[in-house]
Amino acid sequence: MRAFVITGPGRAEVQEVEPPAPGPGEVVVEVERAGVCGTDMEFFSGAMAYLRTGEARYPVRIGHEWAGTVREVGDGVDPAWAGRRVTGDTMLGCGECARCVAGRQHLCADRYEIGVRNGWPGALAERLPVPVRALQPLPDPVDPVLGALVEPGGNALRAVRAAAVAPGERLLVIGPGTIGLLAAMIAVAHGVEVHLLGVNGRSLAFARSLGFTQTWTTPPEPPLRFDAVIDASTGSGSPALALELVEPGRNVVFIGLSAAPSLADTRRLVLKDVTAVGVLSASGGLAGAIDLYASGQVDPRPLVAATVPLDEAAAVLSGERRPSWGDAPKILIDPRLG
Template sequence: MRAFVIDGPRSGRVAEVDPPTPGPGQVVVDVTRVGLCGTDVELFAGTMVYLQSGDQRAPMVPGHEWVGRVAQIGPGVTTVEPGRRVTGDTMLGCLRCDRCRNGRHHVCDDRFEIGIRGNWPGALAEQLLVPATALRELPGSVDDAAAALVEPGGCAWRAVEAAGVGPGNTACVYGPGTLGLLTLHFLVARGVAVDVVGLDATSLELATMMGANAVHRAGSQPNTRYDAVIDTSTGADVPGTALRHVTPSGRLVLVGVAETPSVVDLRQVVIGDIKVIGILAASAGLDATIREFSTRQIPTDLLVGATVALDQVADVLAGKRPAHAGPGPKIQVDPRQGDQ
């Protein structure tokens, strides 16, 4: 089968690789759509922290935001049948440790992360191997473009849950990329007045179209305090700035990960009685996100800029936006395009 393989920093190619074979408890999925993520960019650039720690290494097949149909099932699989349309959890815990047994498999020390950690092959391929326990079946009301947004949507949903806001509250989202716009979507659905701070005028315009109360260019936002501030950006300076905009007894939720450490004055946390919450992975938010997407249409026309073939992935990861792309920040891939 064809897959996109990263051989090293800024070196990627479409290659013929052996198709997966399902073992006990596993399934093989025919992939129909994959979203490219900032994590994939970091893996391609060679800057991702797991490459430094040895938890991931080249060659690798990335891709963890996906949708497809079950093609084969392995021995012992009774929960899903061939032909079912599915997405799945990125985080694959050992299922033996205390964290896994207590529903915290996403922070299992021995976990794989599909396309990211432990060299479990990712979804930028025609087929993907997945444990049946990680699968989530999809209703017909969630099309492929939306289904491939379920993983970042799960991260956004968890961030909004952690923010603890609702009607009558205010919030600010830093970073109007895909994750930030999905966070905005869920906040607006809960009746929260949301301001958005970002660097790019096009992204801020999308935030306005998706219901932001106000948008501000980074560095020029007013000295407003909010009940919750959610950082979905990758700016190392943002957490310190965001903290200053949290109202006393409010919450700062951190979802984005910068390439370098952030410097934050933690005295402000104590003096302001502020809760600071970190969010890793979509796992606990996948089911809720699928329900939300099935009942309240996600604006994929605003979020997804283009869908490309595997042959174009290297250019996109290198920062070259497809010529035909719309304004949406997310680029998705159809691995079936350009089959040889």
């Protein structure tokens, strides 16, 4: 089968590789869409932290946002899974350690991450092996495009839940990229007043095209009362800013990662009695994201700029964009094309 393989920093190619066979408790999925995100771009550039810690090494087969159809089932798997449309969790815990038993399998020290950690192959390929326990079935209203957006949507949903904002309250989202915009959409669906803060005028203009009228490149003056702040940016100064802007006694959620260490003054955290929450992965948010998409409460399709074949993945990862794509942040890959 064809698969996209990163062989070193800035080097990648589509290769013919052995197709996967399902092991016990596994299925093989025919991939219909796979999303490209910042983590994938870091693997391509060589900046991904796991490459330095040894949790990942070249060659790497990326792709952890995906949707497809189950084509093969392994021993111990209900045959009814065959032919079902699915997406799935990126985080594959061992299932036996204390964290896994307690429901925190996404933090398992020995976990695999599909297309990311410990060599589990990713979804930029025609077929993908997945443990059946990680699967999430997709209802008919959730097409492959929406299915590939479930993983980022699950991340965003977990961030909104952690923000703990009620209908009518005011949420600030820092960073109007895919995760930030999804968090904003989900919050609006729950009746929250959303404001977006970013540094790029074009990304904020795109946010306004989606109906978000309260957008900022600098904090508003006079200061507004933000009942929660979600930092979905890559700016190293954003965590400290989030802490300054949040209302005392409320929540700041960190889901973005900066390339350099980011600092926040814990004295402000204590004196404002703020709760700080970190969110890693969509685990625990996948089913909720599917429900939001299936019901029509959230429609993330406008976030998709284009769908391209595997042969164009390297160009996308290097940051190339066609003018016709506009300013939507997400690029999808269809491994069946070309």
